[in-house]
Amino acid sequence: MNWKDFRLSFSLLVLCRLLLAVTPYVDSLELDHDHQLSSPTNSYVRLQEGIFLYKHDVDPYSGGAFYHSPLYLSLFTTVLPTSRFLCRLVWTLVDALGAWALVGIWRERQTLESSSRDTLIAAAYLFNPYLFLPNLALSTASFENMLQLLALLFACKGRASPALFFASILLHLSLHSVLLLPPFILLLLSSPHSHLVNPKVFIAYRNPKASLSTALSYIGEFLVYSAIMSLCCTTVAGGWGWVEKTWGVVLTLPDLTPNPGLWWYFFTEMFDHFRPFFLMVFSVHLLMYVAPICLKFQHDPLFASFALLGVLGMFKPYLTLADPGLFLSMYALFPETYPYLYHPLVTTLLHLHAALLLPLFHSLWLDQGTGNANFFYASTLVFGMANGAAMVDAIWAGLRIAVGGRQGEDEGEIAVVQE
Amino acid sequence: MTLALKAIPLPLLLYVLGTVASSTPETFHEELTLRPLRDGKVISRFSFSTLLGGAIPRNPDVLDAGNTPQHYSLFPLGLGQVLREYAATELHLSLNSGKWEYDRWGYPDEQEVGTGAQLWAWIGDGGQATVDERWKGLRNALAGLFCASIGSLDDQRTTSPTLAFAPEGDLPAWPLPHHLRHATLPSENVCTENLTPFLKLLPCKGLSGLASLLNPHRLFDADWHGMSVHVSWRARRGVEVRLAFQAVFDPVRMSTDRKRDWSLQSIFDRTIPKACPIAESSRIAVELPKNEAYAVDPRPTSVQDGVAVYDTSQVNDLDVSLRWPLESVFSYPLDHPAEPLSQVSVQRTLKGTSQSRGQLSVSIANSLPSEIQAIYLETMPWHVQFYLHTLKIVVDGQARDDLLSDIAYTPPEPHGRPALLESVLTLPPNSTTHLDMEVMKSFLRYTEHPPDAQRGWDLPPAVLVNFTPGGRRQRLYTRTLLVDLATPDFSMPYNVIIMSCTLIALTFGMVFNLMTRKFVVVRLKKGEKASKEKAD
Numbered sequence: 001m002n003w004k005d006f007r008l009s010f011s012l013l014v015l016c017r018l019l020l021a022v023t024p025y026v027d028s029l030e031l032d033h034d035h036q037l038s039s040p041t042n043s044y045v046r047l048q049e050g051i052f053l054y055k056h057d058v059d060p061y062s063g064g065a066f067y068h069s070p071l072y073l074s075l076f077t078t079v080l081p082t083s084r085f086l087c088r089l090v091w092t093l094v095d096a097l098g099a100w101a102l103v104g105i106w107r108e109r110q111t112l113e114s115s116s117r118d119t120l121i122a123a124a125y126l127f128n129p130y131l132f133l134p135n136l137a138l139s140t141a142s143f144e145n146m147l148q149l150l151a152l153l154f155a156c157k158g159r160a161s162p163a164l165f166f167a168s169i170l171l172h173l174s175l176h177s178v179l180l181l182p183p184f185i186l187l188l189l190s191s192p193h194s195h196l197v198n199p200k201v202f203i204a205y206r207n208p209k210a211s212l213s214t215a216l217s218y219i220g221e222f223l224v225y226s227a228i229m230s231l232c233c234t235t236v237a238g239g240w241g242w243v244e245k246t247w248g249v250v251l252t253l254p255d256l257t258p259n260p261g262l263w264w265y266f267f268t269e270m271f272d273h274f275r276p277f278f279l280m281v282f283s284v285h286l287l288m289y290v291a292p293i294c295l296k297f298q299h300d301p302l303f304a305s306f307a308l309l310g311v312l313g314m315f316k317p318y319l320t321l322a323d324p325g326l327f328l329s330m331y332a333l334f335p336e337t338y339p340y341l342y343h344p345l346v347t348t349l350l351h352l353h354a355a356l357l358l359p360l361f362h363s364l365w366l367d368q369g370t371g372n373a374n375f376f377y378a379s380t381l382v383f384g385m386a387n388g389a390a391m392v393d394a395i396w397a398g399l400r401i402a403v404g405g406r407q408g409e410d411e412g413e414i415a416v417v418q419e
Numbered sequence: 420m421t422l423a424l425k426a427i428p429l430p431l432l433l434y435v436l437g438t439v440a441s442s443t444p445e446t447f448h449e450e451l452t453l454r455p456l457r458d459g460k461v462i463s464r465f466s467f468s469t470l471l472g473g474a475i476p477r478n479p480d481v482l483d484a485g486n487t488p489q490h491y492s493l494f495p496l497g498l499g500q501v502l503r504e505y506a507a508t509e510l511h512l513s514l515n516s517g518k519w520e521y522d523r524w525g526y527p528d529e530q531e532v533g534t535g536a537q538l539w540a541w542i543g544d545g546g547q548a549t550v551d552e553r554w555k556g557l558r559n560a561l562a563g564l565f566c567a568s569i570g571s572l573d574d575q576r577t578t579s580p581t582l583a584f585a586p587e588g589d590l591p592a593w594p595l596p597h598h599l600r601h602a603t604l605p606s607e608n609v610c611t612e613n614l615t616p617f618l619k620l621l622p623c624k625g626l627s628g629l630a631s632l633l634n635p636h637r638l639f640d641a642d643w644h645g646m647s648v649h650v651s652w653r654a655r656r657g658v659e660v661r662l663a664f665q666a667v668f669d670p671v672r673m674s675t676d677r678k679r680d681w682s683l684q685s686i687f688d689r690t691i692p693k694a695c696p697i698a699e700s701s702r703i704a705v706e707l708p709k710n711e712a713y714a715v716d717p718r719p720t721s722v723q724d725g726v727a728v729y730d731t732s733q734v735n736d737l738d739v740s741l742r743w744p745l746e747s748v749f750s751y752p753l754d755h756p757a758e759p760l761s762q763v764s765v766q767r768t769l770k771g772t773s774q775s776r777g778q779l780s781v782s783i784a785n786s787l788p789s790e791i792q793a794i795y796l797e798t799m800p801w802h803v804q805f806y807l808h809t810l811k812i813v814v815d816g817q818a819r820d821d822l823l824s825d826i827a828y829t830p831p832e833p834h835g836r837p838a839l840l841e842s843v844l845t846l847p848p849n850s851t852t853h854l855d856m857e858v859m860k861s862f863l864r865y866t867e868h869p870p871d872a873q874r875g876w877d878l879p880p881a882v883l884v885n886f887t888p889g890g891r892r893q894r895l896y897t898r899t900l901l902v903d904l905a906t907p908d909f910s911m912p913y914n915v916i917i918m919s920c921t922l923i924a925l926t927f928g929m930v931f932n933l934m935t936r937k938f939v940v941v942r943l944k945k946g947e948k949a950s951k952e953k954a955d
Contacts, residue, residue: 033776045806045859052808056826063830063838065804065859254833256862257775266919269865269912285923292934314926366774366905373907377915381922388926395933403938415943418936 006103009119013126014096021088021136031137035366036358038139039318040255041067041174041246044087047140051076061241067249069172070233070242072140087138094146095135099125101149106333108156108192109302117335124332129355130325141322144174148326152305155184156192158206160218163188168225172233175247176316179286180308182294185218186301194336195299196401202298250317251283258366258376260358261319262384265377286315296399303398306330310391314384324387337397347393350386357382444472445493446699447622449629454706455741456524459671459679459749460642461686464528465629467621468661469493476652478593479506479546479553493697495620497564498650498660505557508597508652509541509586514567514609515645517667518898525760526893529665531647533880533896535605538572541586544595554600565648566612572602575800576879578829578839583796583884585892588651588659603798603879605899609645611635617646620662628695629703629731632687633664643667671749679749682740690738694731703729703739714742762787763846765883767897769803774860774905779805781854781897783883785846793885795823795854797840801831802861802876803902805838809857814850822852833861844883865907875903 020026031037032044040046050066053059054073060066076082080090099122106121107114125131135142147170154163167184170177189204189211204211233242249255256268263282270278289311297304306327313324328351341347357379364371403416447469454462471494489499502510513531531537538558542550554577562570579599590597614635618625625633638644644666652658670681683690694701702720705727707713717739719727731737743749764784771777785791799805807828812819822845831838846852869876878900884892908915 035775045857048808049806053828053830056807056828058828058830060830064801064833064835065806065830256864258862262919262923264862265907265915267864268862268907269915271912272864272866285927288927289930292931296934311930315923367772369772369774373905374911377908381918384922384926388922388929391926392929392933395930399933399938403940405940415941416938417941418932419939 006114006118006122010100010103010122013099013119013122014092017092017095017126017132018089020132021092022085026088026136027084029136031133032139034137034359035258035362036260036321037134037137038141039259039320040257041249041318042140042144042320044138044140047072047076048082051082059238059241061237061239061245064245064254067245067255068140069246070236071169071172071229074232074236084138088136091135091138091142094142095126095131098142098146098149101146101153102329102333104153105149105156105192105302108153109194109333111193117332121332125329128325128329130321131329134320134322134325139320139322140173141320144170144177145322145326147173148177148180148309151184152187152302155187156302158188158191160188160221164218164222165225168222168229171226172229172246175250176286176312179290179312180305181219181222182290183297183301183304183308185215186294186298187305188218189215190301192302194303194334196303196334196336196398197404199299199402252279253317258362258373258380259319260321260354260380260383261316262314262380263317263319265373265380268373282315282317286311293395300398303334306334307391307395307398310387310394314387314391324383324390327387328390331394334394334398337394337401340397340400341393342396342400343389344393347386347389350382350389354379354383354386445491446470446472447493447695447697448700449695449698450701451629451632451703452528452706453703453739453741454528455679455681455708456667457752458523459669459751460524461668461670461681462524462527463666463668463686465633465664466529466661467630467663468659469495469622470657470659472657474652474658476508476543476591476658477503477506478591479543479548480593482506482546482548493622494658495660497616498620498648501557501560501564502650502658504560505542505553506546507540507542507553507557507650508590509588510538510557510650511540511587511647512536512538512561512565512569512649513645513647514565514607514613515643516609516639517641517643517645519643519896521761521764521895522759524667527665529645529647529663530894531896532643532645532665533603533605533882534899535603535877535879536567536569536572536607536609537601537603538569539584539599539601541590541597541599543591543593543597545593550598550600558602565616567609568604568607571607572604574836575834576602576604576798576837578602578798578837580796580798580839580841580882582827582841582843583794583882583894586651587649589654591652591654601798605877605879610639613646614638614664617648617662617664620648620660622697623695627691627693628698628701629691630695631691632683632689634687634689637668637687638664638666641666641668677748678743678746680740680742683738685740690736691731691734692736694734698732701731701734703731703737705729705739705741707741708743711743712745714744716740716742759786761895763791763793763883763885763895765881765895765897767881767900769858769878769900769902774903775862776860777803777858777902779803779854779856779858781881782851783844783846783854784851785848788848790848791846791885793844793846793883795840795842795844796882796884798837798879799831799840800837800876800878801833801835802863802904803878804831804859804861805840806857806859807840809855811855813853813855814847819847819852822847823854834864834867846885860902860904862905865909865912868904868906868909872904872906872909875901878902 046066047068050060050068102125103118103121147166151163151166191205207214253267256264258264293307294304310327313327316323361375361379365376450466452464514536515532515534519532542553544550558572559570578601580601581599584601621630625631646664649661668686670679707725707727715727720730721728767781769777769779812822824843826842829839880896880899883895
């Protein structure tokens with residue numbers, strides 16, 4: 001038996017995840033109420049409530065308990081099961097598909113049929129605690145991550161239609177995924193291969209002659225798919241109320257349930273007359289990262305997508321652990337940058353620190369009643385620092401690799417600094 | 420009625436509530452009911468009703484027609500102006516304090532006994548101002564009239580539970596329908612400042628007649644006390660305003676020799692000095708004890724079905740007393756578990772220690788040998804949100820989800836309207852029905868918390884409407900709940916804004932540093948770290 005055979009090892013990994021999912025102990029943890037694993041926009045309990053209301057002819061979007069996309073409503077009332085046990089299996093399979101897509105992206109980047117690293121990459125996705133804990137909590141963030149990876153995989157393969165189709169579904173599940181559209185189009189025009197060592201201006205490898213018109217046609221296709229999806233949503237929801245309650249909530253933040261992100265406590269403590277201004281600042285601030293990252297990494301759009309996912313994993317309004325989890329798992333795709341990471345030890349320790357503090361202080365504040373809100377707020381700040389450090393690490397390494405010369409090799413002779 | 424209204428010319432259209440009061444007969448009736456209870460307490464209930472004969476509620480279509488003078492002789496002008504201004508057809512306001520014990524005290528004579536303030540009104544649609552605008556004006560006007568925080572019964576508290584709060588009078592058949600607005604504020608307390616304006620609405624004020632017994636020192640010392648105002652319209656009779664005050668006294672607590680004997684003097688610290696000359700009828704009804712030796716003094720005008728009635732329309736310094744001459748010391752009936760005085764009882768609790776979620780449990784006991792249909796109503800502010808999919812109904816250990824039907828649910832909106840859950844519940848005979856549901860506790864902005872945030876929030880009572888054998892709707896109010904919501908730190912909004920912004924700015928700065936600045940290789944000469952030479 002060849003243990004290095006990817007098919008065998010991958011099935012083993014998925015089997016372990018399935019066993020973990022069906023363990024009765026997991027149910028007793030009551031993870032689905034955990035604020036770090038699922039936010040109001042992707043919580044399983046709220047999804048169940050929405051499905052219940054929908055089945056009883058109450059418009060779920062008329063109130064404030066349901067912020068999921070109508071696509072979930074249509075899926076869970078027709079195809080997908082609502083029983084808890086079957087849901088666990090579906091969620092695990094969603095993660096398995098995500099891991100398979102991540103391995104696919106790796107193979108596309110390296111232009112390999114298979115490699116010895118495949119199993120490691122699959123494990124980095126399937127056994128990342130930031131990813132499998134939200135999955136066990138049945139957070140629909142797992143669906144978002146899977147769609148994100150599938151869209152990237154098809155973009156790497158150069159198959160525009162499926163890639164744009166998945167991206168348009170993702171747009172309905174999570175509005176902020178629209179920020180990834182520019183690197184995504186670049187990736188469709190260019191190639192997924194690593195050009196970090198040799199930065200150049202953007203070259204549309206796939207279609208060198210008509211790059212602008214192709215880009216525009218891709219955007220048009222994306223808009224058509226999104227419009228069709230919106231019409232589907234409107235048909236399912238019986239009106240346009242879903243727009244305000246799915247896309248609107250990530251911009252106006254009506255629900256201040258704690259999460260590991262930076263928005264909730266800021267807007268809990270915000271003065272009422274400044275709230276609209278700061279909501280605008282926080283939303284626009286995210287847009288500002290897109291153009292510089294796409295310009296700087298125009299030679300490697302896959303890395304640009306990766307860096308932007310890092311930005312989203314830090315600044316999303318309704319953040320869960322699954323968002324930085326996707327970014328951290330994607331680190332596995334870029335082993336060439338590892339020697340150039342700026343402060344990997346600091347990043348690791350910060351993440352370890354935050355991962356211990358978050359559940360502890362959350363429980364002290366809300367369950368034990370011995371701590372107050374500042375405890376959990378402080379740990380979300382640490383978590384924010386950890387995510388920021390990971391992002392700066394990645395971007396530094398992605399740029400530093402072009403200069404060459406390893407950090408340790410010429411110690412004392414040269415130093416690479418920024419002018 | 421619609422046709423008739425359209426047919427009459429415009430000047431006559433102004434023939435609304437009180438405009439031609441001089442020609443309408445106004446009558447005033449007052450009544451005091453005293454009911455001794457088996458646990459030694461005494462329920463007293465004052466009812467003062469003024470009828471404006473032949474009057475019609477104001478049609479909102481003519482609200483813009485301008486003001487016409489109002490002349491009343493008995494009808495309270497302050498209330499009449501409010502009703503005219505906001506064209507409310509029917510209105511019920513109650514301000515209560517304490518918890519009504521249905522098991523021990525039975526069904527109350529005034530059924531609006533929910534703790535705190537409750538206001539509900541049927542308002543006709545039409546005219547320039549919408550129903551909601553007039554509802555807002557109405558509650559603010561009543562807040563001013565009764566010196567109560569009814570103005571806080573805002574959109575975060577307002578619902579329309581039309582099943583449970585059906586109109587008690589008639590509604591005029593105007594072309595546009597009537598709408599119900601209902602709101603409760605369980606944390607509102609009733610006190611002397613509410614009683615003074617209440618007394619001013621009475622034709623004899625508190626000077627003569629039964630109202631002279633309304634002594635605030637004693638009323639607000641009672642175990643339970645509440646006042647209510649009811650305005651309704653009957654097609655054949657006219658607009659009626661009924662003011663009521665209900666209190667549960669404990670004569671044992673007030674007596675020095677631990678006896679349950681009481682008199683008007685001992686309960687109210689007052690007697691009736693003289694009759695109210697305007698009252699059409701005035702009487703005191705005392706429910707007499709059964710199967711016990713008692714002495715009632717003075718001699719009642721008449722005794723019917725165990726109720727002693729005193730005609731107080733011609734009276735001079737009257738004091739009514741009821742004594743149990745054979746009883747030296749009153750002992751609470753502890754030995755035999757008395758069967759509850761109400762056939763249906765409701766208990767509602769909020770379980771769970773977490774500040775982010777909990778469980779709402781309602782148990783409804785039906786002690787009748789027959790099945791009962793009841794309407795169950797929850798009007799929950801958005802601070803506590805239901806997970807309806809977790810609702811479970813259990814009777815005698817068996818799941819009975821079929822007992823709940825006709826669920827009408829309006830989901831709550833954060834920072835906005837409350838949830839409304841109204842459904843028909845079938846209560847099996849001689850059993851206790853348990854309803855269990857998971858709830859989510861909301862997180863509030865720091866400006867939305869009250870000054871004493873750690874105290875928690877009062878949640879309004881649930882209402883169970885069942886039909887008594889006589890066919891009358893009987894509303895049962897559960898106790899209010901106190902929910903402990905998570906609080907942010909109130910002292911550091913600046914710190915949070917500064918620290919979050921610093922983190923965002925630092926990350927932004929680091930990323931843009933990397934984006935904009937060029938990488939250079941600096942060659943360091945051996946041993947001479949200070950001198951640098953550019954290589955790139």
